[in-house]
Amino acid sequence: MNDLLPPGRRSIPEQRRRRMREKLDAEIEPTTTNRTHSLGQRFGIPAVAAAAVAAIAIGGYLLATNGGDDGRDADPAGQGTGVTHDGTGPERHESKEHGSKEHGSNTDSKGLVSTPVADPSQAYEKCIDLTVNAYRLRGEPIDGPLTGRLAIENEVGTTVVVTSSSDAYTCNIKPDEAVSRPAPLDGKVDEEDLWFALNATGNVLPGNEGDMVWVGGEAPDGVTGIQYAFPDGHTETAVVQDGFWALQYYADGTIPSGRGDRIEATLDGADAQTIELPFTFNTECNQVSHGC
Amino acid sequence: MAGHGPRTKAEWATAVRSDPHGSFGLLFEQHAETIYNYCFRQTASWDVAEDLTSTVFLEAWRSRDRLIVEHDSVLPWLYGIASNVCRRQRRTLFRRVRALRRLPADAVQPDPADAVAGRVDDERRMTEVLAVIDRLPVGERDVVALVVWEGLDYQATATALGIPIGTVRSRLNRARRRLSTSLATPHIEEQP
Numbered sequence: 001m002n003d004l005l006p007p008g009r010r011s012i013p014e015q016r017r018r019r020m021r022e023k024l025d026a027e028i029e030p031t032t033t034n035r036t037h038s039l040g041q042r043f044g045i046p047a048v049a050a051a052a053v054a055a056i057a058i059g060g061y062l063l064a065t066n067g068g069d070d071g072r073d074a075d076p077a078g079q080g081t082g083v084t085h086d087g088t089g090p091e092r093h094e095s096k097e098h099g100s101k102e103h104g105s106n107t108d109s110k111g112l113v114s115t116p117v118a119d120p121s122q123a124y125e126k127c128i129d130l131t132v133n134a135y136r137l138r139g140e141p142i143d144g145p146l147t148g149r150l151a152i153e154n155e156v157g158t159t160v161v162v163t164s165s166s167d168a169y170t171c172n173i174k175p176d177e178a179v180s181r182p183a184p185l186d187g188k189v190d191e192e193d194l195w196f197a198l199n200a201t202g203n204v205l206p207g208n209e210g211d212m213v214w215v216g217g218e219a220p221d222g223v224t225g226i227q228y229a230f231p232d233g234h235t236e237t238a239v240v241q242d243g244f245w246a247l248q249y250y251a252d253g254t255i256p257s258g259r260g261d262r263i264e265a266t267l268d269g270a271d272a273q274t275i276e277l278p279f280t281f282n283t284e285c286n287q288v289s290h291g292c
Numbered sequence: 293m294a295g296h297g298p299r300t301k302a303e304w305a306t307a308v309r310s311d312p313h314g315s316f317g318l319l320f321e322q323h324a325e326t327i328y329n330y331c332f333r334q335t336a337s338w339d340v341a342e343d344l345t346s347t348v349f350l351e352a353w354r355s356r357d358r359l360i361v362e363h364d365s366v367l368p369w370l371y372g373i374a375s376n377v378c379r380r381q382r383r384t385l386f387r388r389v390r391a392l393r394r395l396p397a398d399a400v401q402p403d404p405a406d407a408v409a410g411r412v413d414d415e416r417r418m419t420e421v422l423a424v425i426d427r428l429p430v431g432e433r434d435v436v437a438l439v440v441w442e443g444l445d446y447q448a449t450a451t452a453l454g455i456p457i458g459t460v461r462s463r464l465n466r467a468r469r470r471l472s473t474s475l476a477t478p479h480i481e482e483q484p
Contacts, residue, residue, distance in 0.1 A: 004471070006421055006441055007414040009329045012342065017324065020346040024320055027350050028312050133456055138360060139301070176431075177455070200379060200430045257380070281351045285376060288358070289454035 114248055116239055117151040117158065124148025127160035127171035127179075134179040134288050142182075143167060150216065150244040156201075159248045161216040170216035170246065175201050178289035180215075187221040191275055194265045195286035196228075198257070201250070211255045215286065216246030222270030231261040257284065297322070299364040308356055316356075320349050323367055326442075327374050333441055334378035336418035338411050344381055348374045362451045368444065372452040375434050424471070432467040435460055 012020070117123050128146045135142050144165035151160040158174040167182035176199045183193045196215035213228070219240050226238040226245050232255055238247035257279035266274045277283045297318045298304040307315035327348050332341035351373050352359075360369040425433055431453075438449045439460070450457040 004421055004424060004440075006333045007417045009325070010332075010338070010411070010414070012325055012328050012345070016342050020324065020342070020349065021317065021320055023346050024316060024349050024353065025313060027353055028316060134454060137451060137454065137456070138358075177459075179454075281354065281377070284380075287454075 112154040112156055112250060114152045114154045114157075114159075114236075114239060114246075116241055117153050120148060120151035120160070123151035123153075123158055123160045123173060124162060126173045127151075127162050127169070130171050130173065130177055131162060131169045131179045138288060142169075150239065150241055150246050152239045152246045152248065154248070154250070156250040157212055157214065157248045159214040159216055159246045161218075161244045161246050163218070163244075168217040168244070170197075170214065172197065172199065172212065172214040172248070175212065176289075178214075178287045180217075180287050183217045185218050187218065189220040189223070189267060189271060189273070191277075192282075192286075193217050193220070194275055194277060195283045196247075196263070196277070197287040198255070198284040199287075210253055211251045212248065213251075213255065214246075214248040217244065219243050219245045220267070220271070223267045225268035227266045227268075229264040229266070231256040231263065299361065301359060301361045304356075304359055304361065304366070316349070316353055319352070319366065319370075323370055324349065326367065327370055330371065330374050330437070330442055331378055332414070333418060333437060334374075334422075335381060336415050336422050338415065340381065344374070344377050347377050351377060360451060362448055365448075368448040368451040371438060371442065371444065371448075372454065375438070375453060379430065379434075428467050428470055431455075431459075432463045432470070435463040436467050439464060 125148075128148065131146060132142065142164050146162045146164055146169070149161045149163055149168070151158060153159075153174070156175060157172060160171045160173055162169050162171070163185060164182075167184055169182055170180040172178050178197060178199060180197060181195075183190075194215065196213050199212045199214075201210045201212050213230070213236075215228075216238070219226070223240070223245075225240055226247065227235055228238070228247055228249065229235045230249065230251070232251060232253075234249065234251065236247055236249040238245045259278075261279055263277040263279075263283075264274050265277055266272075298307045298315065304315065324345055328341055328345040331344040331348070332338055335341055335344065348370060352370060355373065359366060360372075362368045425436060428436065434453055435449060438444045438452055439446070444452065446457050446460045449460045453460070
């Protein structure tokens with residue numbers, strides 16, 4: 001029994017404690033001088049009040065107001081259609097102008113192909129339950145009922161996109177159970193909407209410490225395809241369908257995620273571009289589960 | 293920042309807005325040691341634990357909009373961040389630790405400059421413990437670490453890991469079964 005008890009606690013050596021504190025203070029300092037505008041956004045303080053706090057950061061103020069609730073699409077996609085909280089009757093989301101093209105024949109390092117789930121109603125229901133529960137635990141409201149939009153699967157994983165009246169949420173319901181942060185349904189290309197979740201699969205594939213990356217959401221206006229090129233050389237193509245997209249990549253091992261490693265997210269279509277995503281707490285932790 | 297500091301999420305928002313250094317400084321002073329020991333128990337290295345503790349508080353600051361208060365405490369939220377930070381670190385350490393385990397015990401010599409006997413003993417002991425605990429799936433390992441080693445209740449553990457309380461119970465039960473069939477069984481108290 002005692003074999004599994006850890007050693008007793010220790011204090012942080014004073015010098016190292018001081019260094020940690022200095023590092024934290026240094027991190028706080030530039031934020032409070034240059035990015036004070038974001039505080040209002042972070043804590044839901046009205047943009048005007050945030051601007052008053054950060055009067056000198058005019059550019060930041062503009063960012064804060066444009067990125068807040070006011071900037072969201074007033075007519076979010078598919079409100080009230082599809083599978084809702086009761087999980088009944090999958091109904092196709094009204095196709096958006098950019099969203100009817102399908103991609104999805106892609107193969108990962110284990111030869112897995114992610115394709116849309118034939119009957120996604122159960123997947124939607126599961127994701128909706130997870131999302132409602134996760135946000136209830138956090139005490140954060142969800143705007144209106146959730147609607148299933150897209151579910152993809154391969155032999156290892158299932159990733160699902162659902163929407164509220166204002167945001168998209170992505171779930172990994174297999175092999176893990178996790179929910180993303182909300183992404184505004186605004187049709188814009190926003191780097192934050194490309195942030196992903198990376199989960200170790202050891203808890204569901206015992207003995208295997210492989211990495212599972214999953215991400216999804218609303219396809220930005222004009223975007224017809226999305227690919228992620230990983231530092232291990234693998235490129236995964238997202239399934240894009242009816243204005244929504246989802247991508248999952250199971251690496252049979254650890255994806256290199258050091259300081260210099262990057263994922264390149266390439267968007268095809270009218271506004272084609274490639275966005276580099278370094279591995280940081282934010283970019284690889286775009287979920288409200290697992291301590292993110 | 294007088295007294296015990298902020299309690300509710302609203303109080304935290306106000307404190308961070310009006311006095312970011314004071315509020316996060318207090319957070320650090322109150323919880324750094326707890327997180328430091330937690331990180332050690334995840335990595336079996338005091339040096340790595342120091343780095344990770346620093347990272348946890350930096351990430352906490354960057355994630356302050358997502359701060360969670362559970363029963364007037366932000367500690368479960370910090371544990372959640374720490375779990376994630378340590379998990380990422382474990383991925384990096386995984387191969388190194390396996391390689392070290394393959395070496396004979398006397399082949400791993402501590403750096404003389406850091407050769408504080410107690411710390412070295414701790415690390416050796418913790419490596420042995422993790423060798424057993426690492427046989428558990430990641431989710432179960434996290435629950436064991438928080439409930440058994442850190443003494444969190446089920447609700448706080450659920451908050452820390454972002455999972456339902458029922459999942460905490462089931463993972464703990466599965467961990468107990470797995471451990472009882474391997475080497476030894478830790479004393480895991482049932483909670484009401």
